[in-house]
Structures are given as structure tokens and as C-alpha cells.
Amino acid sequence: MDTxxxxxxxxxxxxLAQIDPVISSDSTLSTAVLIGSVVGSNAPDVDFMYRLKGKSCYFRNHRGLSHSLPAIPILSLLLSTFILILFPGTSFSHLFFWTLLAVTFHVLFDIFNVNGTQALRPFSLKWISLDFLPLVDPYIIMIHILGFSLLPFYPPGSVFSIIYLGIAFYLLIRLISALLLKRKLKLHFSNAxxxxLIPKTAPFKWSVLxxxxxDFLFGSYSQGDLWVEHTFSKKIDYPELVLYSSxxxxxxxxLRSTHYAYPFVQKRKSGYFIYWKDLRFRNKKFFPKLAIMFISLDNQKQVSYSGKLFSIxxxxxVMKDLAASIK
Structure with missing residues (x-):
């Protein structure tokens, strides 16, 4: 999910924490728990600090260690301890519980979308993604806004108990929908x-890879129908250059941030451009997340880029900057 x-x-x-009478009857504890839940909901993204070493380093490490099993209790403990220093005398057990819940929710919702996390580290480096939520889900945001609008009139704990039951039901429907669709596609494309699945914002609509x-087939699924929009052959030109660029x-x-990157080579007068495109993310035939490397014909000049492109x-x-840097 986004920030x-x-x-x-x-x-x-x-x-929701206000449903606990111990918290609702103590304004200091309520404030401490609110801080813990808000900061805890963003704590795993502390790995943004990798950006100080460059975007490439960030892509390699984002949603890795900070989203792992050991990180969840460690981040929660550190954050709760720091908040307890600011609010001495408050109940540490209550503060830790809600902070832990917030950190856990962050990791879970990152698993629900197409990016996934390395949640099983250090036991496994496998990326886990359940592919049933879009990166930004407007329905979940709107349900929260509805809940916030009711707070002046009803007890917050009761309001958000209903809100989160509704969200849980919504998540269950989307998960079942994704599982049934994947099963249907596997039966149809038995040689796949x-x-x-890349969930779109609208429920029950998907991009499909x-x-x-x-080859790779790219399509869209909606209302029981699949449209294959275009395909890419898996033939790789200039395999030696591709291997070298990796x-x-x-x-x-x-490449360490995705298992869905595939290389495409374009030969020009001055050399070769090798494009590693993340096939999960596309807008028609445009793939915004990629790495690009230029290798001159004499192999003497090389320059590279990795990141997300926001438009043509x-x-x-980016291509102009790469061309300028090799002159």
C-alpha cells in the first residue's frame, strides 16, 4: 500500500483501540496508543533510508528485512519503548499490543498487493504476494473516511469495529475472486x-500476465472474459550482452527486486540499449519500472539507469540523459 x-x-x-475501556478512560494512554498505531503503520518503511545510497539500492532492499518476521516485533518493541519515554506511567502492554498490530497490518497489506514482501526472512528470501489488492485501494480509503465522519456522533471503538469487519469482508471477497480466477486461467492455459494477476482499482477487474x-501474454480480465492485448516472444537477442548487463x-x-524482469535489446548506430522491464507493471505497451543499460559498439562506454518512469x-x-553521458 502507499504511505x-x-x-x-x-x-x-x-x-479502534478505544473499544478497550482501559485506553478510552485514560487520555494519556489514548494519545500514546494513537501515536504508536500511526507511526507503527509506517514503521516497516523505515527502509526508505536506503534511498540515501541511491534508488537502485532502495529497490534492492525495500520490503526486505524491515518487512520480515523478526522485524515486526523488533520495530514494535523499539517504537513502544520510545513512546513510553515520552509518556511515562502509561500501560506498556496496551501500547505494545496496538503498535504491534499496526506494524503487522502494514506487512500484511503489502503482501496482499502485487509487489509483495520478503516476509519470511531470514528463513526464506522468497517474495510473497497474494495479488488481490491494488497498490492504492480507494474503497478502503473511502470506508475509513466514512468511519472518521461518524466519530463525532458515535463511540470510536464501536464505529471502527464495524468498519474493520466490513473491510475484512471486502478483503475476503477479493481474495476468493483472485483464487477462483487464477484457478480458471490455469485450467484454460494448461501449458502456462x-x-x-495484477488487480485493478475496480473489483473483479484484473491485468493478467x-x-x-x-512467450508472454498480456491481457485484461473483466466480467468473465479475458482479452489478450499483446504478446512478447521470449527469444532473447544478443544473449551475451544481456548476461553482461545483468x-x-x-x-x-x-533484478533483485523482481522476478518478473525480462530483457529487450535495441541496436543503434552508437551501440546497444538493453532494457530490463518489470512485466508486472504496464500501461498498454509501456512498462514504467525498468533498468536500462547502454553499451557502446566497442564496449568502452557504458552507462545505466534503474527506476520508475512516470510518462513517455x-x-x-532519461534516454536523452543517458545519450548525453556517453558522449
Whole structure:
């Protein structure tokens, strides 16, 4: 989920905590729990500090250790201890419980979307994603806003008990829908090596990535119908250059952040552009998350880029900058 959604969840959990009479009857504890739930809802994203080492380093490490099993209690304990210093005498057990719940919610909701996390570290480096929630879900945000609008009229604990029951039901429906769709597609595409669902904002609408031995199929699914919009052959041109490019630090960091990157090579007069595109994210035939490496014909000049392109204009600027840096 995005930062705004995590913050909203933090305030929602702070309101839900008021269902506990120990918290609702103590204004100091209520404030401490609210701070713990809001900050805890964003605590795993402390790995934003990797940006200080560059975007490539951030892509490699984001949603890794800070979203792992050991990190959940550690972050919760550290945060609760710090808040307790600011609010001495408050109940540590209550503060820790709601902070822990907030941190856990953050990791869970990151697992629910297409990016996933390495939640099982250090036992496994596998990325876990359940693929049934979009990165930003407006329905969850709107349900929270509805709950906040009712707080002046009804007890916050009761309001958000109902709000979160509604959200749990919504999540269950989306999860079941994703599981049934994937099962249906696997039966139809029996030769598929893997099928990846990318949930759209509207419920029951999906972008679909299907990998076979020969190619990738990209399509959209809605109302029981699948439209295959275009395909890419899995044939790789200039495999030696592709292998060489994968060892570039920026490209390597990018490849470590996704198992859905695929290389495309474009030959020009001055050399070769190798594009590693994350196939999960696309707008028609435009793939915004990618790594690009240029290798001159004589192999003497090399330059690379990795990141997210926000538009065709941004893509052209990146290509222009790369071209300028090799002159």
C-alpha cells in the first residue's frame, strides 16, 4: 500500500483501540496508543533510508528485512519503548499490543498487493504476494473516511469495529475472486509456466500476465472474459550482452527486486540499449519500472539507469540523459 493508506490505517487502529475501556478512560494512554498505531503503520518503511545510497539500492532492499518476521516485533518493541519515554506511567502492554498490530497490518497489506514482501526472512528470501489488492485501494480509503465522519456522533471503538469487519469482508471477497480466477486461467492455459494477476482499482477487474515456454501474454480480465492485448516472444537477442548487463550494479539491484524482469535489446548506430522491464507493471505497451543499460559498439562506454518512469516524456528525458553521458 502507499504511505497515505498506511497513515489512514494507523488513525483507524487508534480509533479502534478505544473499544478497550482501559485506553478510552485514560487520555494519556489514548494519545500514546494513537501515536504508536500511526507511526507503527509506517514503521516497516523505515527502509526508505536506503534511498540515501541511491534508488537502485532502495529497490534492492525495500520490503526486505524491515518487512520480515523478526522485524515486526523488533520495530514494535523499539517504537513502544520510545513512546513510553515520552509518556511515562502509561500501560506498556496496551501500547505494545496496538503498535504491534499496526506494524503487522502494514506487512500484511503489502503482501496482499502485487509487489509483495520478503516476509519470511531470514528463513526464506522468497517474495510473497497474494495479488488481490491494488497498490492504492480507494474503497478502503473511502470506508475509513466514512468511519472518521461518524466519530463525532458515535463511540470510536464501536464505529471502527464495524468498519474493520466490513473491510475484512471486502478483503475476503477479493481474495476468493483472485483464487477462483487464477484457478480458471490455469485450467484454460494448461501449458502456462506461471500466471500473475495484477488487480485493478475496480473489483473483479484484473491485468493478467501469462508466461509460456515461448512467450508472454498480456491481457485484461473483466466480467468473465479475458482479452489478450499483446504478446512478447521470449527469444532473447544478443544473449551475451544481456548476461553482461545483468552484472551492472544498478541493473543487478533492479533484478533483485523482481522476478518478473525480462530483457529487450535495441541496436543503434552508437551501440546497444538493453532494457530490463518489470512485466508486472504496464500501461498498454509501456512498462514504467525498468533498468536500462547502454553499451557502446566497442564496449568502452557504458552507462545505466534503474527506476520508475512516470510518462513517455520522462522516458525520453532519461534516454536523452543517458545519450548525453556517453558522449
Amino acid at each position: 497515505v493508506s498506511h497513515v489512514i490505517f494507523g488513525f483507524g487502529l487508534g480509533a 509456466l506461471q500466471i500473475k 501469462i508466461e509460456t515456454d515461448m 552484472k551492472d550494479p544498478k541493473v543487478d539491484y533492479f 516524456k520522462h522516458y525520453k528525458k
